[in-house]
Amino acid sequence: MMRDETKCIRSGYKPKNGEPGVMPIVQSTTYVFDTAAEIGELFNFPNAHMYSRFSNPTVDCVEKKIADLEGGVGAMCTSSGQMASLMSVLNLCQAGDSIISASAIYGGTVNLFAVTLKKLGIECIFVDQDADEEEIDKKFKDNTRLVFGETLANPALSVFDIEKFSKIAHKHGVPLIIDNTFATPILCKPFEFGADIVVHSTTKYMDGHALQGGGVIVDSGNFNWNNGKFPELVEPDESYHGFVYTEKFGRAAYIGKARMQLMRDFGAYPSANSGFLLNIGLETLAVRMERYCKNAMTVARFLTTHPAVQTVRYPGLPGDRYHALAEKYLPRGCSGVISLDVKGGRETAEKFMDALKMASREVHVADIRTCVLHPASMTHRQLTDEQLVAAGINAGMVRLSVGLENVDDIIEDLAQALDAAAK
Ligand SMILES: *Cc1c(COP(=O)(O)O)cnc(C)c1O
Numbered sequence: 337m338m339r340d341e342t343k344c345i346r347s348g349y350k351p352k353n354g355e356p357g358v359m360p361i362v363q364s365t366t367y368v369f370d371t372a373a374e375i376g377e378l379f380n381f382p383n384a385h386m387y388s389r390f391s392n393p394t395v396d397c398v399e400k401k402i403a404d405l406e407g408g409v410g411a412m413c414t415s416s417g418q419m420a421s422l423m424s425v426l427n428l429c430q431a432g433d434s435i436i437s438a439s440a441i442y443g444g445t446v447n448l449f450a451v452t453l454k455k456l457g458i459e460c461i462f463v464d465q466d467a468d469e470e471e472i473d474k475k476f477k478d479n480t481r482l483v484f485g486e487t488l489a490n491p492a493l494s495v496f497d498i499e500k501f502s503k504i505a506h507k508h509g510v511p512l513i514i515d516n517t518f519a520t521p522i523l524c525k526p527f528e529f530g531a532d533i534v535v536h537s538t539t540k541y542m543d544g545h546a547l548q549g550g551g552v553i554v555d556s557g558n559f560n561w562n563n564g565k566f567p568e569l570v571e572p573d574e575s576y577h578g579f580v581y582t583e584k585f586g587r588a589a590y591i592g593k594a595r596m597q598l599m600r601d602f603g604a605y606p607s608a609n610s611g612f613l614l615n616i617g618l619e620t621l622a623v624r625m626e627r628y629c630k631n632a633m634t635v636a637r638f639l640t641t642h643p644a645v646q647t648v649r650y651p652g653l654p655g656d657r658y659h660a661l662a663e664k665y666l667p668r669g670c671s672g673v674i675s676l677d678v679k680g681g682r683e684t685a686e687k688f689m690d691a692l693k694m695a696s697r698e699v700h701v702a703d704i705r706t707c708v709l710h711p712a713s714m715t716h717r718q719l720t721d722e723q724l725v726a727a728g729i730n731a732g733m734v735r736l737s738v739g740l741e742n743v744d745d746i747i748e749d750l751a752q753a754l755d756a757a758a759k
Pocket residue numbers: 416417418419421442444445486490515517518536537538539540549550551
């Protein structure tokens with residue numbers, strides 16, 4: 337069994353004698369075969385690449401690496417994190433179904449679930465993730481197909497109790513889907529706590545260098561789809577000449593269906609080039625995460641001592657509301673993301689951001705560069721005040737993504753900007 341640092345470098349691509357040491361970019365939409373019968377056979381069982389809309393050898397290596405890191409049976413990359421979240425839901429739901437989601441999740445996902453899924457006839461019922469089991473139980477309906485939560489919520493930085501929710505979801509016969517973007521499999525492996533499906537925006541720490549967007553869905557292979565609630569997985573798919581996903585793919589039925597049905601129809605698949613770049617990011621993921629956590633912890637401690645700062649949210653801090661959950665789910669660290677409320681609300685928050693000399697003001701997070709963003713006026717601008725509160729966001733909140741520069745330089749920059757904002 338390889339450990340994470342080794343998997344980041346060695347998993348996925350295994351060159352044979354005389355082959356390139358680095359996973360090559362296979363820049364081809366198509367693959368040629370000796371006989372027509374062989375191609376026909378591929379439609380019966382897809383065990384080779386056929387067409388670039390749903391698979392590619394370069395991206396395939398990345399998928400294997402991520403599946404290995406998460407401890408899953410298979411993975412499928414998508415063109416964005418949003419597409420991964422959407423497909424993870426559409427793979428189980430159709431018009432007339434409902435899903436349950438924690439309300440403290442990424443703003444883009446709130447919009448996707450509350451507005452766009454609704455247009456498709458799928459209802460999303462939001463729950464307070466800190467509610468007790470009884471209250472959460474009441475949200476389930478006969479048509480509920482899944483439960484969704486975020487390990488470390490963007491930007492509320494609440495820690496999701498994966499074990500609690502997996503027990504509740506399983507009691508109701510549905511899977512738990514976890515957005516593990518901020519934690520990455522280096523800091524948390526949701527399958528070990530009973531989650532069934534994991535999604536990521538690979539745009540963030542996995543890519544790590546702000547080079548290109550992407551997403552991924554990972555299948556644990558642990559959920560029993562044959563419980564009467566998921567006929568689409570266990571009965572013949574007429575859109576695929578009677579293919580039965582659980583029969584053909586066994587434990588990897590969910591991810592097999594996502595590719596054969598949804599990716600075939602939507603085609604939101606990354607290019608070989610994107611796969612190549614993502615792999616470079618993944619190779620250093622374990623090393624980078626360790627440093628992000630270390631830098632962020634130092635910065636978080638500094639922020640708690642600064643008079644211009646009202647509150648600091650970082651679950652790694654002993655006084656944080658989610659510290660106990662962080663100790664359980666994120667023992668190696670809580671990522672590089674810190675949320676802080678600057679005294680004086682929205683206006684001072686903007687003054688602080690504008691006064692930064694090194695940290696970048698950008699619509700991004702988990703960059704190698706330290707960067708800041710104002711959720712209330714940027715990423716979460718579309719949310720109503722109520723949704724903002726539910727997502728754990730104040731008007732004066734700044735989301736700080738601590739990068740990999742020298743931590744003393746980061747702190748110097750933050751200190752001078754906080755001083756300037758307080759004037
Ligand atoms: C950014 C983000 C997404 C969306 O990913 P994109 O790659 O931007 O589409 C989803 N979930 C979380 C937690 C994110 O931070």
